[in-house]
Amino acid sequence: MRYLLALSLGVLVAGCARQAKTGEHPSAPAWALVPFEKVDSLNPILNPDTAASFTCPVRGQRVHWEEKDVFNPAALVRKDTVFLLYRAEDSIGKYAGTSRIGLAWSLDGLHFNRLPAPVLYPDQDSVKRYEWEGGCEDPRVVEDSSGTYIMTYTGYDGDKARLLVATSRDLRHWTKYGPAFPGKYVNTWSKSGSIVCRYRDGKAVAVRIAGRYWMYWGDTNIFLASSPDLIHWTPAENPDGSLLVVFGPRPGKFDSDLVESGPPARLDSAGIVLIYNSRNVPSKGDSSLPEGTYAASQVLLDSTRPGRVLDRMTTYFIAPEKPYEISGQVNQVCFLEGMVHFRGHWFLYYGTADSKIAVAVK
Numbered sequence: 001m002r003y004l005l006a007l008s009l010g011v012l013v014a015g016c017a018r019q020a021k022t023g024e025h026p027s028a029p030a031w032a033l034v035p036f037e038k039v040d041s042l043n044p045i046l047n048p049d050t051a052a053s054f055t056c057p058v059r060g061q062r063v064h065w066e067e068k069d070v071f072n073p074a075a076l077v078r079k080d081t082v083f084l085l086y087r088a089e090d091s092i093g094k095y096a097g098t099s100r101i102g103l104a105w106s107l108d109g110l111h112f113n114r115l116p117a118p119v120l121y122p123d124q125d126s127v128k129r130y131e132w133e134g135g136c137e138d139p140r141v142v143e144d145s146s147g148t149y150i151m152t153y154t155g156y157d158g159d160k161a162r163l164l165v166a167t168s169r170d171l172r173h174w175t176k177y178g179p180a181f182p183g184k185y186v187n188t189w190s191k192s193g194s195i196v197c198r199y200r201d202g203k204a205v206a207v208r209i210a211g212r213y214w215m216y217w218g219d220t221n222i223f224l225a226s227s228p229d230l231i232h233w234t235p236a237e238n239p240d241g242s243l244l245v246v247f248g249p250r251p252g253k254f255d256s257d258l259v260e261s262g263p264p265a266r267l268d269s270a271g272i273v274l275i276y277n278s279r280n281v282p283s284k285g286d287s288s289l290p291e292g293t294y295a296a297s298q299v300l301l302d303s304t305r306p307g308r309v310l311d312r313m314t315t316y317f318i319a320p321e322k323p324y325e326i327s328g329q330v331n332q333v334c335f336l337e338g339m340v341h342f343r344g345h346w347f348l349y350y351g352t353a354d355s356k357i358a359v360a361v362k
Contacts, residue, residue, distance in 0.1 A: 256285025328353025
């Protein structure tokens with residue numbers, strides 16, 4: 001069975017290589033992870049399941065928890081299987097949908113099955129005040145050295161987005177810890193936590209640098225935080241007490257309006273490679289891209305000083321071009337959050353137009 005799956009994957013990837021390669025730029029630096037090919041023959045690989053339902057413990061009623069949209073997945077490999085923890089929305093409530101996080105799995109990284117009920121969602125618990133009724137959004141997942149999974153995700157209460165933390169041993173049962181930044185920054189808008197990892201044997205395992213774990217976060221500029229335990233985080237500050245900005249938008253370019261962390265950052269021999277998402281406004285950015293285009297690029301950071309930028313791609317390597325990426329809940333969006341190294345290939349999973357999930361392979 002494994003041989004057949006590997007053969008099937010090899011044929012599919014070879015076929016993708018004959019398609020136009022996404023973001024293949026002659027000027028791409030050697031450290032950048034490119035090119036990726038969108039799997040056009042299968043994308044989108046995950047669509048909303050309008051029949052899936054569960055009893056929401058806050059509403060006290062049965063809801064179709066992913067009937068409207070599925071998007072922005074985390075990805076990981078466990079026991080030779082690719083798992084996605086994906087954001088799903090229903091279509092009820094004052095925000096026209098509450099987000100919850102579902103679980104899907106695949107033996108080839110391309111064809112997925114999923115659980116009928118979400119695995120992380122607003123509940124009658126101590127974290128409800130941060131999650132209701134906007135919900136639980138945009139997960140990213142890494143492992144620690146013991147095999148415990150650490151999820152960073154966004155809780156949205158209708159007023160603020162806050163970066164929250166949860167852990168699990170089996171991906172189905174999660175323990176919530178509340179805000180990643182308690183205290184001074186608990187009421188500061190925060191999201192998109194990308195923890196620095198080594199990608200080895202299909203796993204993304206968090207690593208310490210100078211005795212601490214590090215995380216990039218933010219959706220205007222990219223900020224930095226550190227932690228002794230992957231649960232409690234301290235944002236990096238300037239001497240005057242303001243947040244340290246690692247890097248931000250660039251006028252005249254595709255990332256002119258905002259930048260936002262993508263999948264868990266990858267530590268390798270060149271440094272820390274962070275894939276990031278960005279939004280364009282033509283009046284101050286790239287006039288060739290439509291208003292609000294979300295495209296993705298990469299930046300290289302110092303492996304001993306995680307707040308120091310060494311290099312940055314001059315252009316994007318993935319951008320909306322397919323109908324399912326151009327039109328949806330939010331138009332013109334490719335939003336990258338999940339990445340795994342599986343069966344000799346890199347698989348990059350991303351949300352399309354805040355509506356569906358697609359994959360690109362290198």
